[in-house]
Amino acid sequence: MSGAIGEGARPLPMRARRPRRAAVRGVLRRCAAWVAVVALLAGGGVAVTAGLAYAAPGPNPQTEMSFAKVFDGTGHGTSSASFVNTANGFAPGDDTATDGVVSSGDVVGYELVLRFLPAAARQVSVKFAGTSHLSVGAGSLAQFCQSVPGASAAVVSGACVFSVSAGVSASVTRTVVASAADTAGVVRSVQRLTAELGVQGQQLYTSVEGGAVSVVSAPLADLTIRPGATSYLWNGDGAGSFIVGPTQLRRPGFSPSKGATAATAWHTRVNVSAFPADTVWRVNGVTLPVVDGWIQGTTSGTQTLTFALPGGGWPELAEGDSRSYEVQLEVSNAAFATADYLNNGDGSQPGGGKPKSFATYDAATGATAGAVFPNNDFSAVTVYRPVPTPGAVFGKQVEYPRDDSVSKFETGNRFWVNAAQTGISNPASPAELAPGAQFRQQLSVYTNEIQTNERIVVSDEWDPELQRVDGLVNVTGPDGKPVDPSKYRLMWSTSVTGDAVADADAVAVGWVEQEEAPAGARALQVSFVWGSLPIAADPGAGKYTVTLPSRIREGVSRVGVLARDTLRGRVGTGVVVSAPGAVRLVFPETPTLQATHAADPASVYPGGEARFTVSPRIEKPVIVGDGFAPEVTVTLDRCVTQPVNETPGWVMTVTDAVAGPSGRVCGDAESTPAALTFAPAQAPMYAASWNANTRVATLPEIKYTAQATQTARNAVSNTASFSLTGEQPAGSAMPVPAVADALVAVLTQSSSLAQVTAAPVKVQPGEPLNWSVDLASSGASETVVVLPSPGDAARYGSAVPTWEGGGSHFGGTLSLTSAVLETEQTTSGATLFYTTQVTPTLVPVESPWLPVAGASDARPGKEPGGLHLWGGAVAAGRCWMCSYRGSKLLQPGHGDF
Numbered sequence: 076m077s078g079a080i081g082e083g084a085r086p087l088p089m090r091a092r093r094p095r096r097a098a099v100r101g102v103l104r105r106c107a108a109w110v111a112v113v114a115l116l117a118g119g120g121v122a123v124t125a126g127l128a129y130a131a132p133g134p135n136p137q138t139e140m141s142f143a144k145v146f147d148g149t150g151h152g153t154s155s156a157s158f159v160n161t162a163n164g165f166a167p168g169d170d171t172a173t174d175g176v177v178s179s180g181d182v183v184g185y186e187l188v189l190r191f192l193p194a195a196a197r198q199v200s201v202k203f204a205g206t207s208h209l210s211v212g213a214g215s216l217a218q219f220c221q222s223v224p225g226a227s228a229a230v231v232s233g234a235c236v237f238s239v240s241a242g243v244s245a246s247v248t249r250t251v252v253a254s255a256a257d258t259a260g261v262v263r264s265v266q267r268l269t270a271e272l273g274v275q276g277q278q279l280y281t282s283v284e285g286g287a288v289s290v291v292s293a294p295l296a297d298l299t300i301r302p303g304a305t306s307y308l309w310n311g312d313g314a315g316s317f318i319v320g321p322t323q324l325r326r327p328g329f330s331p332s333k334g335a336t337a338a339t340a341w342h343t344r345v346n347v348s349a350f351p352a353d354t355v356w357r358v359n360g361v362t363l364p365v366v367d368g369w370i371q372g373t374t375s376g377t378q379t380l381t382f383a384l385p386g387g388g389w390p391e392l393a394e395g396d397s398r399s400y401e402v403q404l405e406v407s408n409a410a411f412a413t414a415d416y417l418n419n420g421d422g423s424q425p426g427g428g429k430p431k432s433f434a435t436y437d438a439a440t441g442a443t444a445g446a447v448f449p450n451n452d453f454s455a456v457t458v459y460r461p462v463p464t465p466g467a468v469f470g471k472q473v474e475y476p477r478d479d480s481v482s483k484f485e486t487g488n489r490f491w492v493n494a495a496q497t498g499i500s501n502p503a504s505p506a507e508l509a510p511g512a513q514f515r516q517q518l519s520v521y522t523n524e525i526q527t528n529e530r531i532v533v534s535d536e537w538d539p540e541l542q543r544v545d546g547l548v549n550v551t552g553p554d555g556k557p558v559d560p561s562k563y564r565l566m567w568s569t570s571v572t573g574d575a576v577a578d579a580d581a582v583a584v585g586w587v588e589q590e591e592a593p594a595g596a597r598a599l600q601v602s603f604v605w606g607s608l609p610i611a612a613d614p615g616a617g618k619y620t621v622t623l624p625s626r627i628r629e630g631v632s633r634v635g636v637l638a639r640d641t642l643r644g645r646v647g648t649g650v651v652v653s654a655p656g657a658v659r660l661v662f663p664e665t666p667t668l669q670a671t672h673a674a675d676p677a678s679v680y681p682g683g684e685a686r687f688t689v690s691p692r693i694e695k696p697v698i699v700g701d702g703f704a705p706e707v708t709v710t711l712d713r714c715v716t717q718p719v720n721e722t723p724g725w726v727m728t729v730t731d732a733v734a735g736p737s738g739r740v741c742g743d744a745e746s747t748p749a750a751l752t753f754a755p756a757q758a759p760m761y762a763a764s765w766n767a768n769t770r771v772a773t774l775p776e777i778k779y780t781a782q783a784t785q786t787a788r789n790a791v792s793n794t795a796s797f798s799l800t801g802e803q804p805a806g807s808a809m810p811v812p813a814v815a816d817a818l819v820a821v822l823t824q825s826s827s828l829a830q831v832t833a834a835p836v837k838v839q840p841g842e843p844l845n846w847s848v849d850l851a852s853s854g855a856s857e858t859v860v861v862l863p864s865p866g867d868a869a870r871y872g873s874a875v876p877t878w879e880g881g882g883s884h885f886g887g888t889l890s891l892t893s894a895v896l897e898t899e900q901t902t903s904g905a906t907l908f909y910t911t912q913v914t915p916t917l918v919p920v921e922s923p924w925l926p927v928a929g930a931s932d933a934r935p936g937k938e939p940g941g942l943h944l945w946g947g948a949v950a951a952g953r954c955w956m957c958s959y960r961g962s963k964l965l966q967p968g969h970g971d972f
Contacts, residue, residue, distance in 0.1 A: 133278035137194035138239075140201075142270040144286030145250065145823075146184045147177040149790035150330060152744055154710070155816040157181060158326035159293045159334035164420060167262060167289055169334065172789055178334035179257045179292035182820055183209060184789055185268050185285045187219075188248045189237070191226060196241040198275035199226075202234035204282075208256040208290040209266040218678045218822065219251045236275045242831070250822035252678055255290045259338040259375075260413035264289045294411035294418040296321040296337035297425050297435070300345070300404050300454045301446035303379065306503055306637075306657075309392050309460030313384030317402060317454060319343070320377025321411070324419070324440045330816050331441075339418075341410040344371040345380070346403040353385035369405075389458050394653065397459040397639070403431070404452040426452035438667050438811035457637070459502070461655040469533060469644035470519040471654035473500040475508060479767035481700040483661050484509045484804070505637060505657040511629045513545055514658060518601070518621040518642050525610040529647030534600040535623055537640035539569070541660070544592035545626035550601065553617030562607035564588060568598040599623055627660060636660050665808045667694040669771075670707075670797040672815035678822050682785045685819050686721070689753075689777040691797040693762075695770045697804040702759025704801040707777055709751040710794045714741035714787035714821075718751055721778040724760070725753040741784045753777050787821045831860060864914075 148169050150156045157178035161168035169178045177183050191199065203211040211219075213230075220235035222228045225243035229236055239245070253268050267287040273280040303316035323337035347356065348368030356363045356370050358378050363370040384390075392398055408422030418424065425435040425442040431453035436444035445451035476494030478487025486493035489512040500506035500514070508514060518533050525531070548565055550558040566586045586600065587593060601621050609615040627638060642654040669692040674685045689707055696703070707725075711718065713732070720727035730750040735743030762772035783791055798812035832847045848860055861867065868882025910925065 133273045133280040136197060136199045136272060136274045136280055137192045138199050138272060139188075139190040139192070140270060140272045140281070140283055141188040142268075142283040142285050143186055144183065144267075144288070145186045146172040146789035147175060147286075147288045148172050148181045148183070149818055149820075150181075150333070150792045150816070153712075153792065154328060154794050154814070155330045155333075155792040155818070157333035158295075158329035159291050159416075163326075165291070165293055165416060167291060169291060175287070176289050176291055177255045178330075179208070179255050179290060179336065180330075180333045181255050182790060182818070183253045183255065183268075183288055184250050184820060184822075185253065185270075186248060186250050186823060187270055189246065191237070191239045191243055191245045191247075193242050193244045194239075197239055199237045199239055200231075200234045200271075200273050200275040201237070202271040203251060203253070204269045204271055205253060206266045206268075208258055208263045209253050209268065209288065210256070211251060211253050211268065214677055215252045215254070215820075218676060219249055221249075223247045231275065234271075234275075248823065250678075250820070252820040252822070255288075257336050257338055258290050258292045260292055260294045260336050260411065260416050262289055262291050262415050266290045291415075292334050292336040293416040293420070294337065294339045294413065295324045295326065295335040296339070296341070296411045296418055297324055297442050297451070298341055298343055298404060298406050298410060299426075299443065299445070299451040300380075300402060301451070302454050302456050304504075305447065305456060306505070307389070307456060307458045308503065309389050309458050311389070313386070313388045315382055315456055317380045317382075317456075318377065319345075319380050319404070322441065322443055324442060327439045331814060332816065337411070338375065339411045339413055340373055340375045342371070342373040342407045343410060344369050344405040344407075346405065347382075349400045349402070350382065351384055351390060355383045355385075357381050357383075389460075392458065392460040394460055397457055397637075399455045399457045401431075401453065401455040406452070426450040436665075438665070438813075444664075459639070459655060459657075461502075461641070461653055468521055468524045468646060469642060469652055469654060470521065471535075471642040471656050472517040472519070473502075473506075473514060473640075473656040473658060474498065474517060475500060475506055475512065475514040475658065480765060482696055482698060482765075482770065483507055483512075484663055484697050485700050487700070489513065500656070500658050502639075502655040502657045505659040507661040508627050508638075508658045509661055509663075510627050510631050512627045514625050514627070516623040516625060516640060516642075516656060518623065518644075520603075520608075520619045520621075520644065521617070522608050522610045522619060523612070523616040525646055527647070528606050528610055529649075530605045531603040531608060531644075531646055532600065533621060533642065533644040534598060535621075535640055535642050536571075536598040537625070538638065539595050539597040540628070541631055541636065541638040542625050542627055542640075544596055544599075544623065546624035547590065548599065548601070548624075549622040551620050551622070553615065553619070558619065562604050564602045564604075565590060566600040566602070567592050567596045568600070569593060569595045571598050627658070631660060663697045663804060664695060665803075666696045666799075666810050668692070668797050668799065668810050668813035669694060670795055670813040670815040672793065672795045672817040674793075674817040674819045677818075678820035679783050680822050681783055681787050683821075684717075684780055684782045686778060686780050687793060687817050689795045689797070689815070691774045691777075691813070693772040693774070693799075693810075696772050699762055699765050699772050702761045703772075703774065704758060704799060705755065705760055705774055706798050706800050707753040708796045708798075709753070709779070710796075711749045711751065711781060712787075712791035712793055713743070713746055713748045714784045715781045715791050715793060716749070716784050717780075717782040718749070719780045720751075720753075721780060722753075722776065724756050724775045725777050726756050727779065728752045728754070739786075741786045751779065783819065783821050788823075790818055790820045792816050792818045 148157065149172065151169075151171050157169045159165045159168055159178050160170050162170075167176050169176045169181070187201070189199075189201070203216070205211060216233070216235060217230055220228045220230050223245060225245045226237040226239045228238075251268070255266070265287045266289065268285045269282050270285065271279050271282045298319065298321050300317050300319050303318055307315055321337035321341065323335055325331040325335060346369055347354065347365060352365065354365070356365065358372060358374065358380055363372055404426075406424055406427055408417075410424070411418035412422060425437065425440070426433065429435075429450055429452070431445075431448040431450045434444060434449040435442050435451045436449070443451055445453055447453065447455045475498045476488060476491045477498035478485070478493070478495040480495065481487045487495055489509060491513055498506055516535050518535055520531055520533055522531070550563055552558050566588045568586045571585045592599070608619060637657050637659055639655065639657045642656070643651055644653075645651045671690045673688050675688070676685060679685050687709075689709065691705060691707060693703065711732075718727070718729060728751070730752070732740040732749040733747040734740050735746035737743045740746040740748065760774060763775045764773045765771075781793070793816070795815050795817070796812045797815075799810055803809055833845070835845070838844060846860075863883035863885070865883055865885065
């Protein structure tokens with residue numbers, strides 16, 4: 076608006092700009108409550124509000140501040156609620172969004188109101204100080220720290236710094252979200268945010284404490300034990316370790332992340348009686364005494380339990396033999412418990428009191444299977460003693476078909492014809508093979524290491540219950556070509572164990588000489604004819620290889636068992652030497668489904684949009700190469716609408732929401748929220764990536780957008796459920812769906828601005844006086860502009876704390892010649908009013924106002940929805956925010972007004 080005084084004055088436009096972002100719903104109530112205050116601000120000042128906290132010594136930022144908690148916790152009454160509630164037996168419990176209790180992993184919302192008083196240009200710093208278990212993250216601070224008309228904002232050293240222009244009178248109301256941290260099962264009371272106000276770079280001017288909450292979390296854990304290494308060689312130093320630590324569980328039907336903790340202290344006994352009595356056991360360098368075969372301790376987190384056998388070696392073991400040493404956890408019911416809560420609500424854990432054959436795996440709760448036994452309270456290490464191998468005359472290598480793009484149960488990892496490459500199994504860390512998988516034993520003789528021409532005999536022995544011969548033996552020379560069969564003899568045994576090197580001049584008892592392996596064969600012997608192979612430096616001397624094709628037997632069901640085989644060799648009458656080989660058997664199991672659900676941004680204003688990403692994964696699928704039949708169902712929050720699928724690879728079907736008795740969905744607990752069902756655009760769906768080491772298949776992500784309704788408050792939470800459909804492969808049951816929440820905080824914001832600028836600032840007598848008034852508001856606001864009159868400093872200065880002195884001094888009569896709106900910069904429906912009251916009040920409702928004819932492009936039939944500016948001696952403005960069927964007619968952020 077522009078006002079001109081004097082004859083022939085040239086009208087100047089009046090601009091009123093809308094702030095970029097603001098809430099729509101809830102603004103009317105707030106603006107109505109603050110209307111008088113906003114009017115004072117626009118007029119050049121505001122009275123100090125009682126009850127605000129002030130603490131010098133920093134300079135006054137000429138800003139008023141109020142700060143209050145508006146919600147604590149989210150998702151109550153839905154599947155994204157915390158399980159730590161009174162209905163589940165927890166006290167205190169997180170039951171509602173206003174009970175002063177919030178679960179770890181959830182958020183608390185505070186509303187901050189700032190009023191920038193008209194003063195010199197300055198940088199106003201707002202900082203949020205948290206407590207031990209409640210704090211504002213960088214993302215939340217960045218979301219809060221957004222510019223408003225008349226004050227640009229930026230995050231500086233953990234504070235939001237508003238650069239306020241000179242003479243600006245503005246108000247802003249925003250929500251800041253604080254995150255609750257893991258309390259390790261202890262109720263942490265008096266957790267709050269404190270808003271600190273001051274001038275940037277100066278000492279704090281004042282601070283206001285927000286409402287306090289109690290942050291809670293409850294132990295939901297399973298203590299497990301697994302070996303640091305599963306296999307040890309007998310000739311090692313007799314030292315090793317087990318890993319003992321908690322797995323955080325989840326309560327079905329509740330949020331998988333809110334309130335659960337595995338960080339509390341735990342106590343356990345460990346049965347180590349299978350180890351030698353003098354074995355030394357330590358945790359973090361502290362020796363644990365062994366009493367009647369048990370050790371015990373109290374600690375927290377994941378710990379490494381080391382052992383060192385007496386004498387620095389393993390007990391005596393026959394050559395070629397192996398032995399297992401088992402351990403068992405006995406977890407106290409007081410493990411993980413605190414003074415406030417028991418673990419899992421009753422002190423139990425999945426494997427407690429169960430045998431090692433009991434399966435602790437439970438996809439619904441997140442409990443895992445043991446690394447060695449089905450019960451994760453049990454574990455073991457295996458020690459193997461190979462027959463000594465002096466020199467480098469004999470060698471052994473186990474090779475297997477390998478394809479890292481598929482699972483262990485698919486053809487690429489089972490059959491040579493389908494393999495992408497050849498894998499080598501290390502006997503200390505054997506490769507995993509499925510039943511029916513092919514592999515081969517490579518028995519090597521390095522004749523260039525033999526110095527005297529004697530008979531060379533090499534053999535191999537295996538367990539016929541686990542593996543069988545899968546074809547004809549092949550003997551090749553250093554050039555890879557077959558060796559003349561007349562130079563060696565093949566003999567088989569179904570009964571011989573131990574030293575398989577027989578007298579090569581005759582077929583020994585228990586052996587049969589033939590080309591093909593007999594049924595039930597358990598040993599092979601290859602005896603080279605005396606002098607048939609070149610040795611030492613003779614031409615043709617080098618590596619001669621006996622290849623024994625093998626296959627894991629179908630129907631084997633010993634989980635985790637090692638299929639071992641042993642090479643033995645001898646030159647002449649020398650010492651028999653050996654070399655080990657092994658593969659580990661793996662079997663199909665029910666896969667574990669995993670999912671993450673994230674939102675960006677993590678907070679929006681009512682009506683705001685967020686992008687959601689669901690990332691589904693499958694751990695230990697039986698088959699990867701044939702693809703999957705996944706389905707992801709997203710249950711929208713009751714206050715979320717307008718979903719849009721952004722992922723071409725997934726087809727989204729929407730099940731519409733059903734309103735409750737109130738006729739609404741948002742805010743009606745009896746309403747049925749909308750649901751989104753995502754299915755592959757083309758079936759089957761193939762994994763986007765497959766990690767052969769972790770055995771995790773990652774499916775393509777789902778991306779969708781959705782909006783918070785205008786009536787959304789505090790936070791909204793969408794819940795994704797990932798499942799597989801159709802028939803599962805043999806050996807695998809239907810996995811339990813994975814559930815993941817995506818939480819979005821719903822912020823509130825309102826703001827207003829009034830700034831009067833003289834243009835020009837100096838005129839000659841008789842020339843018109845012109846002012847330009849910039850106004851902006853995201854809610855109801857009233858602005859009073861008092862035009863010059865003699866004595867105005869005395870009348871109004873006391874009402875404006877930041878009045879910088881001076882007033883109007885002139886004689887004669889003033890008249891307002893024009894007051895107009897700049898159409899392109901003004902909200903539709905803006906209306907001007909004026910008063911001829913000689914001494915108008917700064918409170919708009921206390922003066923008689925008359926409309927300025929022709930100054931409005933008001934739209935008939937609408938609710939009050941514009942800026943009302945008064946002319947004559949006083950001009951004022953009012954803005955109302957409206958919505959029509961969800962569209963934002965006058966919402967800030969969609970243009971200027």
